[in-house]
Amino acid sequence: MLDHAGILALLGERGISVAGSIVEDTGTSKHIFIHVEVSRDPDNKQVPSNQKLKDASQYLASMGIIVEFLLTDAHHQDIEAGLRATMLHAFGNDIRNAFMSVVKNEAQVWLEPKRTLDKKMSDAIHKKLKTYLKEFFGIELGSLVMTSDANLPSNLAVLRAVRYLAPVDRPCLLRELVNRGFTVPSMDWLRRRLDAMRRKDQIVRLEGDRYAVSLKNIRSLGTVKGRESPDIARLLALAKRGMR
Amino acid sequence: MEIVAQHLHQEAIHRTSPIERDLFGRSAFNRYYYSMFIEVRASLAMLRPEWSRLAHAAIPDLLKGKVKDELKRGRKRAEKMGDFDVVSLCESALSATEALAKLMEQGYATRVTADYYPDIPVDFLSANDFQLNTVSVKKAQAWPHRASAFLKTITSAWKQLNA
Numbered sequence: 001m002l003d004h005a006g007i008l009a010l011l012g013e014r015g016i017s018v019a020g021s022i023v024e025d026t027g028t029s030k031h032i033f034i035h036v037e038v039s040r041d042p043d044n045k046q047v048p049s050n051q052k053l054k055d056a057s058q059y060l061a062s063m064g065i066i067v068e069f070l071l072t073d074a075h076h077q078d079i080e081a082g083l084r085a086t087m088l089h090a091f092g093n094d095i096r097n098a099f100m101s102v103v104k105n106e107a108q109v110w111l112e113p114k115r116t117l118d119k120k121m122s123d124a125i126h127k128k129l130k131t132y133l134k135e136f137f138g139i140e141l142g143s144l145v146m147t148s149d150a151n152l153p154s155n156l157a158v159l160r161a162v163r164y165l166a167p168v169d170r171p172c173l174l175r176e177l178v179n180r181g182f183t184v185p186s187m188d189w190l191r192r193r194l195d196a197m198r199r200k201d202q203i204v205r206l207e208g209d210r211y212a213v214s215l216k217n218i219r220s221l222g223t224v225k226g227r228e229s230p231d232i233a234r235l236l237a238l239a240k241r242g243m244r
Numbered sequence: 245m246e247i248v249a250q251h252l253h254q255e256a257i258h259r260t261s262p263i264e265r266d267l268f269g270r271s272a273f274n275r276y277y278y279s280m281f282i283e284v285r286a287s288l289a290m291l292r293p294e295w296s297r298l299a300h301a302a303i304p305d306l307l308k309g310k311v312k313d314e315l316k317r318g319r320k321r322a323e324k325m326g327d328f329d330v331v332s333l334c335e336s337a338l339s340a341t342e343a344l345a346k347l348m349e350q351g352y353a354t355r356v357t358a359d360y361y362p363d364i365p366v367d368f369l370s371a372n373d374f375q376l377n378t379v380s381v382k383k384a385q386a387w388p389h390r391a392s393a394f395l396k397t398i399t400s401a402w403k404q405l406n407a
Binding site (some may be wrong): 019020021023024025026031033035037067068070071079085099101104108110112135142143145147148151153154155156157159180181182200202217220221240 | 265299300301319322324325326327329330333334335336339340342343346349350352356357359360361364377378379381386389390392393394396397400403404405407
């Protein structure tokens with residue numbers, strides 16, 4: 001089997017220059033960690049390419065050597081540092097921190113807000129980010145995620161809860177959503193949400209102001225086999241209710 | 245754990261003995277990694293209780309495997325239901341999963357270097373900055389916060405799909 005010097009030579013022949021020292025995992029995986037500093041060619045493509053790294057990794061694997069390449073992209077790190085500084089300078093009262101990762105020339109940005117941001121502020125942040133990435137570095141803003149503890153149930157989450165308890169009235173559904181760890185702002189918020197879902201034929205309203213999932217949506221929600229099957233959960237919920 | 249890492253980080257900067265600077269410096273890397281690891285493992289345990297006792301090296305594989313698969317299935321389900329908010333949430337969570345796996349790999353490799361490779365010295369770049377095997381301590385300092393941002397995105401999507 002190749003020693004570290006042999007691995008370095010092999011990678012060098014393939015145009016992959018290693019930064020720092022090779023480190024072997026001391027745990028059960030026996031992986032070898034190799035730091036590689038990547039750069040950009042005039043077309044802004046990564047050098048060495050991911051394909052080149054994958055080929056080298058497969059070649060070494062065929063010799064019984066499992067490597068994990070740890071890529072350091074100094075250029076992206078500089079962009080991220082600049083992005084953080086720009087955002088904290090412009091929106092210091094609203095943003096606590098900013099992170100970025102770049103995949104295929106698209107940036108995914110995570111912002112940690114200090115408070116809930118209104119639409120006007122979100123739009124201003126979005127615009128600033130897009131300008132910073134595009135104008136200075138030619139990178140598109142792929143997605144912007146505001147990490148927050150806001151925890152409203154989505155339509156999908158509401159449908160799952162309705163399916164579980166149907167036919168269900170609003171107070172009971174609200175309790176169920178809260179039990180599942182969601183924040184439901186008010187009964188009125190839930191009523192509006194259910195009305196909107198009813199207009200889209202996702203749920204039906206039954207006698208006594210109770211709700212059930214429409215047939216079309218029961219099919220779309222799907223099911224799984226095994227312990228976590230929603231059908232079994234529903235059966236157990238029905239049995240529990242019957243026993244009361 | 246993070247305050248311990250920060251204390252060790254500061255000690256490494258303020259000590260004058262090269263041996264002590266190296267020892268405190270590598271320990272700071274170790275604690276920054278553990279601070280991130282503990283948070284990641286606790287969050288994964290909330291997604292699935294059986295993920296509460298994962299070994300270090302298993303976490304990136306789990307993220308790139310089972311967690312991503314589950315999010316992809318959820319995205320498909322949300323697409324079918326026409327819930328595009330959840331589709332978008334799943335897409336962000338998929339990016340976060342990939343980024344977190346890479347972060348954990350880098351953190352783990354650095355922690356192994358810190359603990360088992362005393363022959364690789366901590367390299368002091370300036371009065372306030374040092375690195376270990378090309379990984380800057382400033383980067384390590386951001387690991388827990390970066391992981392936390394990724395975890396919030398993942399758990400938020402997971403909850404909408406599975407709660």
